[in-house]
Amino acid sequence: MSSGAANAASVQRSAAARVTWRSRLRGATHRAGLIALTVVALLAFYEGYNWLWRATGWTWPFPADDTTLPHLWTIFKAFADPAQVNQPSLFSVLMHKALFTAKEAFAGFVLGALFGFALGAVLAHSKLLQRGFLPYIVGSQTIPILAIAPMVVIWVNPKLPAGMQGWGAVAVISAYLTFFPVAVNSLRGLNSADPRMLELMRTYAASTWTVLWKVRFPASLPYVFSALKVAATASVVGAIIGELPSGLQSGLGGAILNFNQYYSIEPQELWATNIVAALLGIIFFLAVLGAEKAVVRRAPERRA
Amino acid sequence: MTEPTTVVSVSGVTKTFPRGNVTALQDINLDLGAGEFISLIGPSGCGKSTLLRVIGDLVEPTSGSVTINGKSAHQARTDRDYGIVFQDAVLFDWRTVSKNIELPLEMLGWDRPKRRTRVAEMLALVELTGFGDHHPWQLSGGMQQRVSIARALAFEPALLLMDEPFGALDEMTRERLNLELLSIWQQLQSTVVFVTHSISEAVFLSTRVVVMSPRPGRIAGIVDIDLPGPRSVETREDPRFFELVTEVRELLRMRGEHLLPEEEAAVAGEDA
Ligand SMILES: Nc1ncnc2c1ncn2[C@@H]1O[C@H](COP(=O)(O)OP(=O)(O)OP(=O)(O)O)[C@@H](O)[C@H]1O
Ligand SMILES: [Mg+2]
Numbered sequence: 001m002s003s004g005a006a007n008a009a010s011v012q013r014s015a016a017a018r019v020t021w022r023s024r025l026r027g028a029t030h031r032a033g034l035i036a037l038t039v040v041a042l043l044a045f046y047e048g049y050n051w052l053w054r055a056t057g058w059t060w061p062f063p064a065d066d067t068t069l070p071h072l073w074t075i076f077k078a079f080a081d082p083a084q085v086n087q088p089s090l091f092s093v094l095m096h097k098a099l100f101t102a103k104e105a106f107a108g109f110v111l112g113a114l115f116g117f118a119l120g121a122v123l124a125h126s127k128l129l130q131r132g133f134l135p136y137i138v139g140s141q142t143i144p145i146l147a148i149a150p151m152v153v154i155w156v157n158p159k160l161p162a163g164m165q166g167w168g169a170v171a172v173i174s175a176y177l178t179f180f181p182v183a184v185n186s187l188r189g190l191n192s193a194d195p196r197m198l199e200l201m202r203t204y205a206a207s208t209w210t211v212l213w214k215v216r217f218p219a220s221l222p223y224v225f226s227a228l229k230v231a232a233t234a235s236v237v238g239a240i241i242g243e244l245p246s247g248l249q250s251g252l253g254g255a256i257l258n259f260n261q262y263y264s265i266e267p268q269e270l271w272a273t274n275i276v277a278a279l280l281g282i283i284f285f286l287a288v289l290g291a292e293k294a295v296v297r298r299a300p301e302r303r304a
Numbered sequence: 305m306t307e308p309t310t311v312v313s314v315s316g317v318t319k320t321f322p323r324g325n326v327t328a329l330q331d332i333n334l335d336l337g338a339g340e341f342i343s344l345i346g347p348s349g350c351g352k353s354t355l356l357r358v359i360g361d362l363v364e365p366t367s368g369s370v371t372i373n374g375k376s377a378h379q380a381r382t383d384r385d386y387g388i389v390f391q392d393a394v395l396f397d398w399r400t401v402s403k404n405i406e407l408p409l410e411m412l413g414w415d416r417p418k419r420r421t422r423v424a425e426m427l428a429l430v431e432l433t434g435f436g437d438h439h440p441w442q443l444s445g446g447m448q449q450r451v452s453i454a455r456a457l458a459f460e461p462a463l464l465l466m467d468e469p470f471g472a473l474d475e476m477t478r479e480r481l482n483l484e485l486l487s488i489w490q491q492l493q494s495t496v497v498f499v500t501h502s503i504s505e506a507v508f509l510s511t512r513v514v515v516m517s518p519r520p521g522r523i524a525g526i527v528d529i530d531l532p533g534p535r536s537v538e539t540r541e542d543p544r545f546f547e548l549v550t551e552v553r554e555l556l557r558m559r560g561e562h563l564l565p566e567e568e569a570a571v572a573g574e575d576a
Contacts, residue, residue, distance in 0.1 A: 200394055203360060203387075206411060210411070218398045
């Protein structure tokens with residue numbers, strides 16, 4: 001091709017880059033606006049219900065009073081007030097606890113994702129193992145996490161170094177919730193590789209490892225990421241639930257257990273904690289979403 | 305013709321697919337000399353792709369054997385003796401055009417600078433300079449197919465297996481790529497097995513055209529293409545070209561008594 005044509009192509013390309021950059025910015029502003037609008041609408045609905053049901057005294061589906069639906073301003077004020085006399089604000093206490101839970105959840109997420117993917121990869125290469133193990137893997141998820149948590153704590157804690165005591169076991173419980181969707185979707189994704197691509201790799205006399213790394217793994221990414229999005233929020237839930245039987249006080253799970261006992265007196269503190277827990281889950285989800293956007297390169301119409 | 309070194313030798317190959325009990329190939333015997341350009345032509349389902357895949361050791365023959373450069377087909381595949389182009393481009397979405405062409409070079413363990421240089425040459429060869437950083441879905445079907453040809457040629461295999469590489473392209477692009485393929489073939493001095501549905505394409509490109517007939521897949525006849533000189537745009541106007549096209553068509557028709565009517569129509573309308 002002549003250099004003139006090559007230049008034309010590169011000019012075209014940079015023009016295209018400029019357009020996508022601008023349209024991306026517009027898309028982002030659009031989305032942020034939409035999210036803000038949704039949040040405002042939800043908050044308005046909450047307070048609207050609150051006002052109407054309190055004014056009319058309606059009780060269906062549930063009544064509104066200071067215990068069932070504390071006002072938004074009560075909840076936000078609770079963030080600023082000290083949780084206990086002579087202590088820092090509830091907000092700063094919850095931030096510390098959220099950080100602790102985030103550490104557990106992140107470790108659990110990474111552990112679960114790695115184990116889940118490895119499991120999926122092993123199963124993808126053996127129909128026999130697939131048939132033998134898949135029922136048990138599915139079965140593992142029917143056991144309530146609260147039923148296995150005490151065992152995990154007793155088994156895992158003695159094996160952990162001093163710096164990981166307590167939270168390490170919770171991470172394992174969280175991993176128990178996260179490995180499953182990742183394993184199932186990795187298996188599906190690794191098997192989704194185009195058979196013609198596998199055939200092409202055969203003509204290069206590629207080893208199983210090379211095929212896994214160069215074809216199956218990239219082909220599985222869209223599947224793996226949709227599992228990771230589920231796993232991201234599951235890891236937070238797993239960490240919070242895992243804290244309950246462990247008797248850990250440093251995380252959000254401990255705080256929830258604690259504020260539960262005072263719910264009838266001070267419901268706003270539990271509500272505040274729930275908001276923080278939900279935000280933590282959302283942050284995890286968004287982190288995975290961001291990673292997906294950065295990593296997965298696919299034809300736009302095929303992007304999941 | 306003096307006896308050239310045999311590159312591909314197919315002897316007594318029969319392939320039966322257990323599913324549906326189809327005899328895709330029956331007793332195929334074919335020898336390919338070094339530097340030959342052989343086209344396989346025949347109605348749909350006559351086993352052209354199957355024969356190509358048997359040669360490439362992607363399908364096991366039920367009986368008979370294939371040797372390539374004196375080795376078993378399996379050994380030849382493990383030694384990466386051939387490059388293949390499928391009917392569809394089969395490009396990796398997650399790789400850029402350059403990275404797609406680099407794939408076989410990565411498999412051969414070439415270092416990065418060497419790969420880069422070769423990719424640039426290949427892009428120029430298929431006239432895609434400037435598109436190296438594009439992803440496959442940003443290219444037209446014809447451009448994608450050119451990338452897959454560049455990928456197959458990148459490591460300069462002595463043997464090229466091509467399964468209807470230009471089947472999906474428009475007539476103009478097809479004729480241009482035909483000329484390009486011929487000049488590459490002359491440059492690299494490679495041996496080519498080329499599957500096509502088009503009689504004129506087969507005659508234009510080949511040194512020999514192998515006509516196949518279906519159910520069971522057999523070789524109906526082989527036409528030596530004795531067109532003078534290097535092929536060019538004028539070749540298509542050469543009276544000898546028309547004679548050879550007619551010869552191939554007759555051979556296809558003669559063996560086509562037991563074709564289904566729509567296949568008959570496809571064969572007849574082929575090179576219009
Ligand atoms: N994997 C397979 N399993 C069962 N039958 C097969 C398989 N592959 C091919 N066949 C059968 O073998 C016969 C030859 O198929 P093949 O793909 O080689 O034909 P072809 O000449 O390449 O046709 P086309 O021109 O349409 O590509 C067909 O009848 C087909 O149904
Ligand atoms: Mg075919």
